[in-house]
Amino acid sequence: MLRDYASKEAQVIIDSSHDGVIVVDQEARVTLVNKHAKEILGLPDQIIGSKITEFIPNSDLLRILRTGKSEMGDINTIFNRELIINRLPIMEEGKVVGAVSNIKHIDDIQKMEMKIRKKLHQSGLEAKHQLSDIIGTSNVMKECKELAEKFAKTDATIMITGGSGTGKELFAQGIHLSSMRKKGPFVAINCAALPESLLESELFGYEEGTFTGAIKGGKMGLFELAHGGTIFLDEIGEMPLRIQSMLLRVLEEREVRRIGGEKIIPVDVRIIVATNRELEQMTQEGTFREDLYYRLNILALELPALQIRLSDIPELVYSFLEELNEKHPHRVAVFSDDVFSLFKQYEWPGNVRELRNVVERMVILAEDDTITLKDAKFLVEKLKNRVNEKKSKFETEKSVILSLLEEEQGNKTRVAERLGVDRTTLWRRMKKYNL
Ligand SMILES: Nc1ncnc2c1ncn2[C@@H]1O[C@H](COP(=O)(O)OP(=O)(O)OP(=O)(O)O)[C@@H](O)[C@H]1O
Ligand SMILES: [Mg+2]
The missing domain is CATH 3.40.50.300 (P-loop containing nucleotide triphosphate hydrolases)
Known part of the structure; x- marks a missing residue:
């Protein structure tokens, strides 16, 4: 039985598909093929009516015509591209009258998968x-x-x-x-x-x-x-x-x-x-x-603490300023030098995020386009408290460890025992105080 070659509708439908589609009749003559399939398989333009074996001698579709069994998800490499191919028989009254190949690029599947994942x-x-x-x-x-x-x-x-x-x-x-x-x-x-x-x-x-x-x-x-x-x-x-x-x-x-x-x-x-x-x-x-x-x-x-890379502060401040000037109505152009030297004394426990917040606060509170120490009162206060706190804790702990080390003649196990900490903790503290 020789089938009519494809209807216009069928051609439009398969041309709109992203997959490569090729259809043969029971004698393995091509009845329908789209552009993608021609590209993927390297087929010539004029192919309708010719036997597929003229172009692909051992076409897998021959097997489908013989067995009448579909083969799904076959992975194949053609012209160095990985493809996923589904092959199906066309059955009429229990007899195989043709076969279809549907070809997808694995890349496309992965891209689609990615799109779906993103959507979800x-x-x-x-x-x-x-x-x-x-x-x-x-x-x-x-x-x-x-x-x-x-x-x-x-x-x-x-x-x-x-x-x-x-x-x-x-x-x-x-x-x-x-x-x-x-x-x-x-x-x-x-x-x-x-x-x-x-x-x-x-x-x-x-x-x-x-x-x-x-x-x-x-x-x-x-x-x-x-x-x-x-x-x-x-x-x-x-x-x-x-x-x-x-x-x-x-x-x-x-x-x-x-x-x-x-x-x-x-x-x-x-x-x-x-x-x-x-x-x-x-x-x-x-x-x-x-x-x-x-x-x-x-x-x-x-990543280093801001305190050990103080030289980066001006560049950070000006980049935040640029951003903030877009967000806030009045423009601030300059930070005075004494503000920068204040910044260099502060220890920045919250690092760059804290610097960003401080800059933002100053920009909001600023009364003219130059930010000076008067706009930084809150930081001066903070700084006073912190410096005192830190110094006293630092100094006492350091001197306690020093005197214990002397008493125990440098025996760290004994010192750790007397401090009630383990050796690693002691070692870490000594490192901190350069002991
Ligand atoms: N080197 C940098 N240059 C520009 N902006 C920075 C820099 N480091 C941090 N920031 C800014 O500081 C803020 C905090 O950064 P980020 O969230 O990456 O820090 P984090 O280490 O993850 O903080 P946390 O531990 O609090 O989660 C962000 O607004 C970020 O854009
Ligand atoms: Mg984080």
Whole structure:
């Protein structure tokens, strides 16, 4: 039976498809083909009515015509491109009268998957800050940026440490955008912000009906969502031990299982963690898994406190000023030198974030376009209190340790015992006081 060649409608329908489609009759003559299929398979324009074997001698469609069985999801490489091919027989009254091939690029499937993942997760999956946007030309900062660039080129897990407001999240975003994964998602989660059970279901997702209130159809976890990209686990030190074990498994197996689910889902994610806690000490106290610590601490990026890179302050201040001038009605152009020298005396426990807040406050309160000490009274007060507090604590602790060391003739074990701390703590304090 020789079929009529394709109707106009059929041609329009397959031309509108993103897939390559090719149809043959029972004698393997091409009855319908779209542009994509011709491109993908390298077929000539005039092919309708010719036998497919003239162009593809051992076409898989011959097998379908013979067996009448469909073959779904066959992965094939043609002209160096990975394809997913579905082949189906066309049956009429129990007999095979033709066959269809539907061809998709794997790249397209992955792109589509990414789009769906993005749609499902509204809360921004994109990193905004590049490493080159990070301000600071001090040596420590330059080193950090160089190291971050190097780390970005690898795919290993990164641990970013640093005090609050030192730019940990900024660096995590920058690393993602400098990496091979920059086109993939950047998913951030703060492990301290959620109670244990919520953190678990956010990270791993759940299957439908796992618990009351569970969304119909289940929910994708952040690891799945970060597939092909980077997941940033902020404040990792606050992660409960049980979830730490689950994370360890993800690191080892590179796969997740949703809560209440059976299916193992492979995930390809780069993990960046951040903390302002002493994780190493936490492993000794048993609040952080030691094996996890070593798995995470492969590439370590330590961000400096603002206090040890005071030379970056003016540049930071002026960049904040630029931003703030757009937000606030009256323009501030200059900070006087004595304000900068005040800034250099302050210890900035909240680092860059605190500096930003202080600048914003001054801009709002400023009475003219130059900011002078009179606009910085609150900081002067703060500074007075802090300097006194700090000095006295620093001085007493240092002198106590010194005199104990003398009494015990430098025997640190004895000194630690007398202070009621362990040796590591003593060692850390001695380092702090340059002893
Ligand atoms: N080097 C920098 N250049 C420009 N802006 C910076 C820099 N470092 C930090 N910031 C700004 O300071 C603020 C805090 O940065 P970020 O959130 O990255 O810090 P963090 O270390 O994650 O803080 P926390 O520990 O409180 O979570 C942000 O507004 C960020 O844009
Ligand atoms: Mg942060």
